[in-house]
Amino acid sequence: MEIIMSVAIGLMFMAAVYLILSKSLIRIIIGTSLLSHAAHLLFLTMGGLGGIAPPVVSDGVTVNDYADPLPQALILTAIVIAFAVTSFFLVLAYRAYQELGTDNMEQLRGTEDYE
C-alpha cells in the first residue's frame, strides 16, 4: 500500500508544482494547498499504514495494533499551521488584488529592474 501511496503522493506533488508555476494567483494558492495535502499524506505514509486500530485506548486492542500515533499528532499540527498560512495567503491575494488590480503573476513583476 505504501508504494501505491508514494506514487499517488508523487502525482499530487506534480499537480501542486504545476499549479504553483502557473500565472494565476488563485491557481498558485490552490497549488500550495495541494502541496501541503501531499506533504501530510506523505508523513502518514512514512509512519507506516499498517495499524489495525485507531490510536485510541480501548478494550481488546493490543499495543501493536494501534496505528502509529506520532505522525498523526504531527500531521494534525501541520494541518493547523497550513490552515493558518493558507488563510493568510488567501487574504493576501485578496488584498493584493484590491491594491494592484491583477492576479496575474506576470504583471506582478518585482523591483529587480530597479536600479
Add this chain to the structure above:
Amino acid sequence: MMTFYWVSLFIVSISFTGLLFRLVKGPTVADRVVALDAIGVTLVSIVALLSLIIETEFFLEVILLMSILSFIGTAAFAKFLERGEIFDRDPR
C-alpha cells in the same frame, strides 16, 4: 452480516463514482454543488459502513461532523450561487 456491509459499500461507491463524474463534468456550477452535497451524504454512508466493517466506534464523530459540514457547505454554496457572497454585511 459482513457480506451485507460490503455489498452496501459497493453500491454506495458506485453512486459515489457517479457523483464524482458529475462533479468533474459539471456542466454548470449548480450541478457540481448538488453533486457535492450528495457526495457528502454518500461519504457519511461510506464512513458508517467502514466503521462497521473495522468494528470501531471512533468514527461516529466523523460521521456526525460530516453531516453537519455537508449541511453548512451546501448552504454556503447555495448562498454563494444565489447572491455571489456568503455573508450579508448589512442587516436585513
Add this chain to the structure above:
Amino acid sequence: MSLVFLIFLPILAALFIPLLFKRLGQIHTGWFVLLVPTALFLYYATRLPSVMEGGTYVSELSWIPSLDIAFIAYLDGLSLLFSLLITGIGALVVLYSVFYLDKHREQLHNFYVYLLIFMSAMLGVVQSDHLITLYLFWELTSISSFLLIAYWYTRDRSRFGALKSMMITVFGGLMMLGGFVLLSIIGGTYSIRELIAQAPELAEHDFFIWALVLVLLGAFTKSAQFPFYIWLPDAMEAPTPVSAYLHSATMVKAGIYLVARLTPVFALSEVWMWLVAGVGLFTMVWASFFALKQKDLKGILAFSTVSQLGLIMSLLGVAAAAYHVEGAAETYLKYAAFAAIFHLINHATFKGSLFMIAGIVDHETGTRDIRKLGGLMSLMPISFTVALIGSLSMAGMPPFNGFLSKEMFLTAMLSLQEFNLFSMDVWWILFPVIAWIGSVFTFIYSLYFVFHTFAGKHKPDQLPKQAHEAPVGMLISPVFLAVLVVLIFFIPNVIGDWLVKPAVAAIQPFLYDSPQSVDITVSAWHGFNTELFMTLGIFAIGGLMFWTLRKWQHLYDLYPDPISLNRLYDELMVLSESGVSRFSKMYMTGFIRTYLVYMFSFVIFIVLLTLFMTDAFRLNFDNLAPIGVYEIVILFAMLGATVTILVSKSRLTAIIALGAVGYSIALLFVIFRAPDLALTQLVIETISVALFLLAFYHLPQISRKEERMNFRFGNAVVAFGVGLTMTLVALSAHSQKALPSISEFYKETVYTEAAGGNIVNVILVDYRGFDTLFEIAVLAIAAIGIISMIRLRLTKKEDQHENK
C-alpha cells in the same frame, strides 16, 4: 616607554585634533600636529646607538590571546630605519603642509586626523612582529591613504583615485593575509621572528609557495609594482604633502619593507628570488619609460617613484640570491641588500624634496601641466636649486647621494654573474642590461622634470596665477632634504654604519650575525670598473636622448590606450557595475515563476544526484500494509479531483475540486485509522473552502490564454521532476526503516502515566504540548496579520519612505 604605546601615539593625538581645530582655529592646526612626529623621531633616534650595535627592543600588548593575536612592537635595524623615515619625513611634511594648506579654507581637522592615523598605521606596519597585527596596520594604511587621496572629495578624480588605490591595495592586503594565515599554519606561529627561526622547515610544506605568492601580491600592490602600479599615478589627486609622504616616502615602501622583512623566510625559494628581482626590474624599466609620457609634474614623479621602487625591489631579489651562494658575504652579491636600503634612504630624501617642489610649483603657478610651465628658474631660484639637486641625484649624478646608490645598484646587478644556480649563468646578463636601460630613462625623465619646468621659455599667459617664489616656510622642508641629499654624498659611511648596516643585518641574518659584520664601505670613487663605464654610458646616451626629446616624445602617443593597464582597471570597474548588472538582470527577472523554476530544478537535481551518487535507492516489499480496494478507489477519486483542478477554467470548479481532494484525504485518514485527523481535516477543509469563496469573490476568472505551450511544457517537466523526486525518496526511505519508532512509548504509557485514552490528543496536549502551544501562537499571529492587512492601508503617497 612601551613601544606599542608609541605606535598608537599619533592615533591618540588624532582624537584631540578636531577639538583643537574648533577651539584654536586661529593657529594652524599643523603646528600642534608637528609635535607628534618630531617627538617620536627624537625618541626613535635615541634608540639608534644600541640598535647599531645589533640590539633590539620588543614590547608586547596582547589583543586576542585566544587566537594568539597580539601587538608586538619589535625594533631592530630595519624597523628602526623605517620608523625614523616615517617620523622624520612626517615631521617635514607636516611642516610643509602648514604653509601648503590654508587654515581658513581647508578642512584641516580631517586632514591631520587622517595623517596621524596613517602615521600610526605605518609605524605599526614596520614594527609589528606579529603577522596579523601587521596586516591590521597594513589595511589601516590603505584606508588612511584612501581618505587622504579623497581629501577633496567633491572632485571626481579624487574619488576615483581614492577608490582605485584602495581597491588595489586592499586586494593585495587580503591576499597577503591569506599568505600570512598559510604561514601560520605551516609554522604554527604568527611571529615573524619565530618563522625566520624555522625557515628551512617551512620550505618543505606544500603551502609554502602559495604563501610566498600571496605575500608577494600584497607587497607588489602596495609598492606599486607592475602590473599593480596603476593606482599610484591616480593617487596624485591627493594634496601634495600627502603625495610626498605616503605615495613616495613611506606607504609605498611598506611593500619593500615586507619583502625585506620576510626575505629570511622566503629566500630559500628560487621563486621568491625570480619574482622579486624580475618584477622589480621590469617595473623599473617600464615605469621609467612611461614617465616621459606624462604631462603632469606629479605624474612624472609618480612614475618615477614606481620605477625607483622597482629598483629597490629588484635589489632585494638579488639580496635573496645571496642565500643560495656559499660565502655570499665575500662576493659582490653582498652589495644588493646594502644598496637597496641605501637607495631607499636616498630616494626618500630626493623624491620628498621633488614632490614638495612640485607642490610649490602647483601652489604658486596654479598648474602642474609641464607643457604650460617653463622658465621658472629666475622667478623661483630657491625652488629651482632644490629641484635641480633632487633631479640630478635621481638621475644618478655626483655629487649627490643618488649617484652612490645607483652605482651600487649596477654593482649588484653585475654581481649576478657570480651566481650560477637556476641557469643564471646564461640569463644573468639580462639583469644589468635592463637595469642600464632603465637607468637611461631615469636620467632622461629627471632632466625632463627639472628643465622643462624651470628652464626654457616662461609662459605667463598660460598660468592661472602670477608665478613667484614660495614663502620661506614652505621651502624649509625641501631645502632641508636637498641639503641631506648633498650631505649624504659626502658622509655615506656614517649613514651606512648608523642606518643601513643594522637594516642589512636584519634582512640577511643568514649572512651576518651583527651589523658590524657587514663589511661594506661606500666610496664615490672605486676605480675604472664596469659600473663606472655603465654610468658614463647612461650620462652620454641619456644626455643625447634628452637633447632630442622633443623629436621623439610624440612617439608615446602612438602607444595604444585600450591595452593599457588603466584601461583594464576601468573595464573591470565597468564590469563590476553595468556588466554585473546586466548579468544579474539576465536571471533576476523579477518573475517569481522563473525563480521557482530555478529552485525546483535545483531541488530535483541535488536530491536525485545524491540519491544516485550514494546509491540510496532501495525498494523493499516487506513490511507493507495490504492493498485495499477502498483505498484505491479513494485515491482515484482524489487524483480525479486533482486533475479537475488542473483543467478547470472556472474558479468555483477549482475550489470545489480542491474541497473534494480535501475530503478524499479525510476519507483516507478514516481508512488509515486516524479519526482525529479525519475530523480536523474535514472541518478545516470546509472552513478553507469558505475562505476561498470569500476571498475570491472579487477575483477574475482564471485566464490561461497567455500560457503558451512551451511555458506549460516547461512547467510540466519541472512538476514531473519534483513528483518523481518525492516518490523515489519516499520509496527508499520507507524501504530502509532502520529503527523502531519512539511512538511505542506513547502507546504504552498513555493510560498509565498520562491518564488519557486518545493517544493523538494526549501527544498534542501533553507529550508534545509545546508544539501545540506554538501552533496556536501561529494561528494567533495569522489572525493579527490578517486583521492588520485588511484594516491597515497606508496608501503609497502618505507613507512614502517612512517619512511623515
Add this chain to the structure above:
Amino acid sequence: MRTNDVMLQTATKVVTFIILMFAVHIFFAGHYTPGGGFIGGLLTTTAIVLLMLAFDIPTVKKVLPINYVVLTAVGLLFAIATASASIIFDVPFFTHAYDYYDLPLFGETSLHSALLFDIGVYLVVVGVTMTIIQTIGEDE
C-alpha cells in the same frame, strides 16, 4: 433581490445548538476518544459561521458581542499559564498534573490540567478562525 431565508434561519436556530452541543462533547471527549480542543474550537466556529450564513454579520455580532482578537489572546494566555504553572512547582515546563475525583452526576472523573491547556487551544482556535472570517466578511 430580497430572498426568503426563513427555512434556512429556522433550521439554523436548531442546528446551531446541536453543533454547539456536539462541539462541547467533542472537546471534553478529546482526552479519551477522538476530539479535543482543535476540533471543538473549529466546530464552534462552524456553528457561528452557520449563524452568519443564515442571518448576517451585524446580527451575529449583536448576539455574540465578542472581540475575537481578545478571545484569541485570552486563549493563548490560558495556554501559557497552564504550561507555565509547572515553573512554580519547579518541574520542567509543561508538566501536567491530574487526579481522579468522584463527582456527583458524572461519576468518577479525572481532572487533568491538560484539559485546561486544551481550553486555551479551544479559545484560540475559535478566536482566530472567527477573526479571519469576520474581517474578510466585513471588508468592503
Add this chain to the structure above:
Amino acid sequence: MSNLLLFPIIIPLLFATVLMLFPKKVYLQRLLSVIAVVLTFISGLFLLAKVSADGVQAVTLGSWPAPFGISMVSDMFSVLLVLSSTLVTLFILFYSIPTIGIRRERSFYYPAVLFLMVGVNGAFTTGDIFNLFVFVEVLLMASYALIVHGGEKSQMRESIKYVLVNIISSALFVVAVAYLYSVTGTLNMADLAVKIPEIEAVGILTVIAILFLVVFGFKAAIFPLYFWLPGSYFAPPGAVLALFGALLTKVGIYAIMRTYTLFFTMNIGFTHEVLAIIAILTVLAGCVGALAYFDVKKIIIYNIIIAVGVVLFGISQMNVAGTEGAIFYLIHDMLIKAALFLLVGILTIIYGTSDLRKMGGLMKSYPVLGWVFLVTAFGLAGIPPLSGFPGKLLIVQGGFEGTHFWGSIIILATSLLVLLSVMRIFIYAFWGEPKKILPVDKARYYAMFVPTVILVALTIVLGVGAELFMPFIEDAGEVLLNPSLYYDAVLKE
C-alpha cells in the same frame, strides 16, 4: 533540569499575547515591548552565566524522558545567538519608534515583532526537529505579518512571492521530517545524534541530509535558493528590513550548522563537500548582486547572501578554526547587518529614496553619520580590528586547514567586492556634490541615530574586544564539534 532556558521564549510570547489585548494604546505598546525585550535579554544573560558555569542546559518538557517529550537545549552556541538576536531586536525596536509610523504601531506591529522573536529564540533553543518546524513557522508567520504590514503596493507584490516560497519550503520541511522519521523513528535531535551513527543505510540518510540542507537553505538563502530574498526584503520599511536582514536568514544558517554538526555527520565527505561548494557559490552570487545594483537597500540585502556563504563555508570545514570562525562571524553578521540596515534606513529617510544615484555630498550636513557608516562598512568587509575580522580570519584558516584552499582564497577575494559594494554607498552618498535632501526633524533624527550608533559601537566592541567573547565562542565551537556533550546533556537529563 532548568526552566531558565525557556524564558527567552516565554517572556516575549507572554508579552506579545498581552499586547494583543489593547493594540491602540501606542505608548503602552512601546513600553511593554521594550520591557519584554529587556527582560528577555536579562534572562538570556542569566542563561549565559548558567551555561558557561554548568555546561549544556537541557529540559525535556512535561517531565517525560528525553526522546519522547520535546527537549529544549541551550548550549553556548544557542545562548549566544539568542542573546545577539535579542539585542538586535532591542535596538531595532528603538529605531522603529520614530520611523515606523503611528498607524503601523496601532496595528499589532509590536506583537508581531515579539512573536518574531519568539520564533527566532525558539528555533535557536529547540532540540527537536519537528518543534524546530513549529518555531520556524512561528517566525515565518510573524514575518509574513510584518512584511505586508502597511499594505503598500510593493509590499503586496513582494510578499506574495515571499509567502509562496516559504510555503513551499515549509512543505518540504514536513516532507523531510517525514523521511527522517521513517528511517530513524525519532525526532529528538540528541536521540538522532545517538542513533544515526548506528544506522547502516548511509545513502538514504545522506539524501535526507541534503533535503534538509535544501529546506534550511530556502530560509538561509543559499545559492540557488536565494532568489526570493532580494525582492522580498526590498519592500518592507527600514526597521522591518533590519529585523529580517539580521535575524531571519540566521535561523536557516543555525539550523544547517546544528544539524550538520550534530547528527548529519555520517557522510561528511559528501554532504559537507556539497555544503562547501554551495557556500562558495552563494558568496559569488551574492557578490554579483551586491555590485549590480545602485540602490542602497539592494546592496546591503545582497550582502546578507554573501555572509550566509561565508558562515556556511566555515562550518563545512568541520574543524576548530572553521567552526569558531563561523560562530563568530554569524554573531558579527547579526549585529553589523542590523546596524547597516538602520544606517541605510536613515539614508533613505534623508534622501526620500534608496536610489544611490540621487544621493551625494552628505558628508557636509551629516558628517557623523558618514563616519559611522564608514566604520560599519569596514566592519562588514572584515577590516581589522573591527568585528568582521576575527571570524573571517578563522574561517579562512579553517578553509586552509581543511581541504578548501581555493575556497579560502575566494572568501578573501570577495571581501574586496564586499568592500567595494559598501564603499560605493559611502562614496556616492557622502562624497561628491551635495544633492537634494529632505528636512528631517532633529529630535526624530537623533531618535533614529542613537540606537544605530550604539549598535555600531557594539560591533566595534565585538571586534576590538574579541578576547572578551572568544571563551564563549570556543565553548560554543566545542559543543558543535563534540556532539556527545550535547546529547549526553539531553539524554541523561
